[in-house]
Amino acid sequence: MASADSPRFGDSPIPRYLQLAELMRQRIARGQWPQGHRLPSLDELGSEFGVARVTVRQAVDMLARDGLLSPQQGRGTFVTGQPSDRWLSVQTSLASLARMYSDTEPQIVNIDESTTAPALRPGEGQAADRYVFMRRVHSRQGQPYCVINIHLAEPVFRRSPRRFRDEPVIPILVGLKSLRIAKAHQVLTIGTADMEVARLLDVPVNSPVAEVRRIFRDDTDRVVYLGEVTYRGDAIHVEMNLLP
Known part of the structure; x- marks a missing residue:
C-alpha cells in the first residue's frame, strides 16, 4: 500500500x-x-x-x-450512476449551428461588455472599424456548459442590441436579412480548464474542455463575428461522416 x-x-x-x-x-x-x-x-x-x-x-x-x-x-x-450525457454536438453547417443554439434555449449570463477589438490571425479576414465585446456563460437546466468570448462588429450589433445581449448571437446573425455571411469557419481544439474557466463552468481545474474558435465574414471579407467558446468536456461530442 x-x-x-x-x-x-x-x-x-x-x-x-x-x-x-x-x-x-x-x-x-x-x-x-x-x-x-x-x-x-x-x-x-x-x-x-x-x-x-x-x-x-x-x-x-x-x-x-x-x-x-x-x-x-x-x-x-x-x-451507481453515469455522468451527464454529452448532448451538445459539434455542428458542421451554419444553419445547423443556428438551430442548435435555438433548440437548446440557453440561460445567458453576460459577465462583461466593452469595445475590445479581436486579435485576428493571418488569413482570418479584415477587421471592422469597431467591435462590441461580450463575455457570457451559457447554462442548460441550471448547469453551465460553455463560456463564450464574442466580438461582434459594432454596426451589426447596433441593429438589435437588446436581442444580441439577451439571446444567442448566431441565430440572430443568420436571421438578419441585411447581412450575408459569405464565409464561416471554425476550429476545435482540446484543452484544459484554467482557474477562471473552471470556476465559471463549475468543474475542477485542468478538467478537459473543448475550445472552438468561430469566425464569420461578410462579402467584403470583414470579420463580423468572432466567437471563442470553451465547452465543458462532459457536454460535447464530435461526430463526422468520413468520405470513402
Whole structure:
C-alpha cells in the first residue's frame, strides 16, 4: 500500500484527490467501469494510481456525493450512476449551428461588455472599424456548459442590441436579412480548464474542455463575428461522416 502520494500526477497545484476523481469519472463515462461494477479496493486503487489510501477515499466520497459511486459497508464500492450525457454536438453547417443554439434555449449570463477589438490571425479576414465585446456563460437546466468570448462588429450589433445581449448571437446573425455571411469557419481544439474557466463552468481545474474558435465574414471579407467558446468536456461530442 502506498504510504504517501507519489509524484505520478505531477506538480499540479490541484489536490490529488480532485485529479483522481476526474480520472475515475472518465472511466465511468467511457464504460470501463459500467453500471453495477465493483471497484477494486481502496488499497488496490491506491497502488494503481500511486496515491495514499486517504486520497482514494476522498475521491470516492466526492463521486458518491455526485451519485456516481456507492460505497457499501462490507461489500465494496459500486458504480451507481453515469455522468451527464454529452448532448451538445459539434455542428458542421451554419444553419445547423443556428438551430442548435435555438433548440437548446440557453440561460445567458453576460459577465462583461466593452469595445475590445479581436486579435485576428493571418488569413482570418479584415477587421471592422469597431467591435462590441461580450463575455457570457451559457447554462442548460441550471448547469453551465460553455463560456463564450464574442466580438461582434459594432454596426451589426447596433441593429438589435437588446436581442444580441439577451439571446444567442448566431441565430440572430443568420436571421438578419441585411447581412450575408459569405464565409464561416471554425476550429476545435482540446484543452484544459484554467482557474477562471473552471470556476465559471463549475468543474475542477485542468478538467478537459473543448475550445472552438468561430469566425464569420461578410462579402467584403470583414470579420463580423468572432466567437471563442470553451465547452465543458462532459457536454460535447464530435461526430463526422468520413468520405470513402
